[in-house]
Each structure stands twice: as structure tokens, then as C-alpha cells.
Amino acid sequence: MLQISSQLSGNKFMNVEQLKIPELSLRYLKAAKYVAELRSVTRAGEQLNRSQTAISKAIIELEKQFDTPLFDRTTSGVSATVYGEALNHRVAMAMAEFETAGSIYDQFKKSRRDFRSNPLFSMEISYKRLAALIALYETCDYTGAAQLLDITSAAVYNSIREVENLLDLSLFGKDPSGVHPTPYCKILVRHTKLAFSQIRHIVDDIASLNGITCGQVAVGTLPYSRTILTPRAINQLLAEHPQLDISTIEGPYNSLVASLRSGEIDLIIGAIRPKESAPHLKTETLFDDKLAILARSDHPLTKKNKLDHKALETMQWVLPPTGTPTRQLFDQYCEQRGLSLSPHAIETSSASMVRGLLLESDRVALLSEHQIYYDKKLGALTALAIDLQDTYRPIGITLLTHIRPSPATQLFLNNLRSVAKTLPIDINHAR
Secondary structure (H helix, E strand, O other), X not given: OOOHHHHOOOOOEOOOHHHOOEOXXXXXXXXXXXXXXXXXXXXXXXXXXXXXXXXXXXXXXXXXXXXXXXXXXXXXXXXXXXXXXXXXXXXXXXXXXXXXXXXXXXXXXXXXXXXXXXXXXXXXXXXXXXXXXHHHHHHOOHHHHHHHHOOOHHHHHHHHHHHHHHHOXXXXXXXXXXXXXXXXXHHHHHHHHHHHHHHHHHHHHHHHHOOOOOOEEEEEEOHHHHOOHHHHHHHHXXXXXXXXXXXXXXXXXXXXXXXXXXXXXXXXXXXXXXXXXXOOEEEEEEEEEEEEEEEEOOOHHHHOOOOOHHHHHHOOEEEOXXXXXXXXXXXXXXXHOOOOOOOOOEEOOOHHXXXXXXXXXXXXXXXXXXXXHHHXXXXXXXXXXXXXXXXXXEEEEEEEOOOOOOHHHHHHHHHHHXXXXXXXOOOOEOO
């Protein structure tokens, strides 16, 4: 799979793709932001307590790395180009993440020193130190982190000690099973990852301004979206923009939200949870979908033209895990009708597991017809003749409220909305 770096000006990424840490100086990026806002190299140097030469060098190096002019120089000063403005926006978002981590640090720190003067929160630290922090957080092993970054264990250890010294706070504990992150370490890593995700998007934004669409989109998928909605949107997007890189992450809702909050994925697609929406999350409903009772096509109950809801009590069940939106809807449906199901239902969120269980038994499953669309077309599975009233779920997109999607992500979102409008009418219950 191509790296974004290979598509624009040779901008390099760490040799470890999953860490997604761009090799860009945080100090240089911060200098560029100050120049853009103050419209002066001299005033930027005064604000940052750096020489005019150092600020100029930072700008020149960044322009080399991005292979594009970030500023126009005139006798009256400097002004940001459209590329410089794009960089300025993303760096401001990255700085906001470090500042948020710093404000939370106030609850943990031992000294009274203002966090804003700490190099860690003011982007005056090397990205390599933070790469070591993230690598150790991911591996919980110094040797593993060193292998991930292709450096020595001693280098990882020294980087962690430097960050801990800046904080006067331990970030990792140790026990016989290895090292483990402290509560504040988890917070710091989450916001650091989000900051790096904003910096990564600078490349995409600059390319987009040049009429080039490039980048990566990481999509978190919940069970509903994996049959038609997401695959069709991906295929449609790549038919128009084959140079994009798309990856999907499958997992439970809480795990995907954690990945979204740390910038590891760009969005979540599936059944949304409006009742659980947090201030940092926003949702967009694409359509409402109703649940159905599914079975293999030659199941004895498929011969009946209509089933009463009391028939549910006699069935052998495959159900979604307790606590999921689908299961909550169904439990409410049964409770309202005084139904008592078999206490020995199989619980699983795996579509392939459900398929195997249904095809080789008389069990039935609670899913959407959307999730068996192709099995139904091929004559393997079908829906039983029972109407599960009041079991509509909103299907849609979950994003972070304060993050502007990258150009590639925005294109994917547009394709998702387009696909949602054209889904087969029998599985798309539009609002």
C-alpha cells in the first residue's frame, strides 16, 4: 500500500505505518503558525524567543519538505499562501490537543508551574520522543517499542525518561508481566495521537489545493455496515480515486470510539447511539433500519405466511451481545409483549458466525435484512414472516466534533451519503 509520503514531495513517515507519526519538526510547525498569524518573521521570533535566522530556517525547511511555498515575502513582511493557511489551521488544531492534555495534566502534576511553559505541551519537543512514548504505550515492552521504531531499547528508555522528567510524573508502571501506562499516560497518548493526525492531514490539504486527491481513510465499522453500505461506498470512491488508501477496523462500539478519539480512525459507520452521544462526538443519521428474524431458506418456519409474536418463545436463538442497541431494542420488544425467550441463546456479533449457525441448524437470528442481503439473493438465508414493530435503529456516521475531516475522508463521507440514498428499497427505511 502506498504511503501518503510517496505521493507528495517525498515527505517521510516513520517506517512503522501503524504509528502514523509524520517526520516533521514540531518546533518548525509552531514557528510557521506564528509567522502566519503575526505576518512577520521578526515578531514570530520575538514571541517564541528564537532568532530571526532560526525562524527563517524553519520556514525554508518546511517548504522543502512540502515542496510548496508557504509564505509570500514582500518588503512589508510576509503573508501566508493558501498552503500556509492550510498548514496554519492543522497546526492550530494540533496545538489545541497538546493544550488539552496540558490542562488535564494540571490535575496530576506535583509542581505549580504553568503547563504552557512545558516543552511537551508547547510543541517544543522532538517528535521522536513522542514516537517512543506512543510505541511503548502500544507494545508495553521496551524491546518491542525499539523494534517498532528501529532504534535501541536504550534510546526508547532515554526518551521516556526525558518526557517523565518534563512532567515530573511517572508515565509507566512495571510489574512481572511488563510495563503498563498510568492513567495520565493514557490521556497524554490519546491527545498526542490526535495532534499527529492533524499534522498528517497537512499533506492531504496541500495536495487537495493543487487539485490532487491523496491520502488515507481509516474507517471503523460496526456489524450493520459491513455487508453493503461500507463496501459499496469504498468501491464507488476508489473507482473515482484509485490513488487513495482505505483501511477498515472492525470492533465493538466502545473500542471504535476509543480509536476515533485518539485519531486512529477517521469515522465510525453503523448503528448510532444518540442516547450515549458525548460532547466530543457528533452523529449523522443516514436512514432508519428495522430488525428482522432470519433463518436458513429451508427452515420449517419459512413455510408459514405469517407468524404471531408468541412464536418467538419457541425458537432457538442467536442474539447480539447484551447491551448493544440491537439487543436492547429486542429485549424491549419482548418485554412489552410479555414474551419469555429461551435462556440459552447464543450471543455473538460475528456475521460469519451467525451465518454458520443458521445454515447448519434450525436456529434463528436477530439481524437486519441488510446484513444478509447477498445470502438472501443467493437463496441461503431469508427473513421469517413476522413484523418486529418499533425496532427501528438509526444507521449513520459518528465523527469527532472538533476535527475537520481530511479531503480524502470528506470524499468518502460524500460517497457514503450517496450510497445510503440508493440502497435497495426493501432494506432502506428512509426517514
